[in-house]
Amino acid sequence: MKAAVIVFPGSNCDRDMAVALREAGADVSMVWHKDATLPDGVDLVAVPGGFSFGDYLRCGAIAANSPICRAIVAHAERGGYVLGVCNGFQVLTETGLLPGVLMRNAGLKFVCKSLGLRVETASSAFTEGYTYGQTVSFPVAHHDGNYFADPDTLAKLRDEYRIAFRYETNPNGSQDDIAGVLSENRRVLGLMPHPERAVDETHGGTDGMALFRSLVGALATA
Template identity: 55%
Template sequence: MKFAVIVFPGSNCDSDMYHAIKDGLGAEVEYVWHDEASLEGFDGILLPGGFSYGDYLRSGAIARFSKVMNAVIEAANAGKPVLGVCNGFQILLEAGLLPGAMKRNEGLKFICRPVQLQVENANTMFTAGYTKGDVINVPVAHGEGNYECDEETLSRLEENNQVVFRYVNAINGSRNQIAGITNEQGNVLGMMPHPERAVEEILGSADGLKLFQSMLRNWRETHVTTA
């Protein structure tokens, strides 16, 4: 499995994501600049955190129009796994690949600390390595992580089990303490916490590694055949 880490002007978690895949997961990975028009040859697409285009207008609003996003949308529509973390999640929302929007955190303060997440859906290509109800430790680092959507969207997310991660304790005002959601097809995941910063114990937690391992295992199960 070959991963692409999309790099936008202002990305600052791209190297963390690269390290998580190359050294933590032991898989093939390359950086892909925002003005590339194709993602051919990549099996998994990763949108890292940071402050793409300085978060001008609002987080993710300008990055959504980068040339590479057409290829990201094509990959998502083709069923390839697409993971957006923090600013990557915000970009996926702006691109319409996930429903809802992000607001400033309650209290209007930047939050940067480890948090506890509960795994709400362990039946996805991103979470098969967990068990429903698991509580994992993953850090957050965001100023606009307050997830918002209308009542109809919220009901649909909950009924379809699209809420994958939920904060154990309220931290930023997100509706229903939502920390991560998938699209209806289950191949696009957006989450505010940073699993790539929790792939080895020296970082304080290795709980995030299972997410990437789940992606790799799913790909092998669906693409690798044995004689």
């Protein structure tokens, strides 16, 4: 399985993402945001966390207009897989690949700690390594993680089982405790918590590794 990790000015989780994917068995390329095309044969595009372009204007807004994002949108429209974590989730909402927006945390403070998450669906390549209702622990590190969508969108996300993860204890005011959502075809996932920071016991836990292993396994046999 081939994966591309996108690097923007201000990315700080790109290498963590690459390590997690490689540990799960992926062949990983690092792609600079000014590139207009993705490497040949890429199955998964990973948009990592950080502070792309210093989070000016809105988090992810400038990054979403980088040349590589046009290629990411085309990849998703062809049925390719995309994973966006933290700032990457913000970028995916700005490109329109995922619904909703990420606003300032309700407490207007940066939140950085490990949190319990409830797995809300195991019916996706990203989450099939977990069981429905399972509790996992991923770190969060964000100032703009307050997920908001209009009532119709929220109802659709619930009805179509596209809420991938919910916070057990809401750290940011996100509607419906939403921590991550899936696209309509379930091939794009955005989440604020960092699974790539939960793949090594020396870093505090390995609950994130199942996400990467299930994803790599699913795409390798697709």
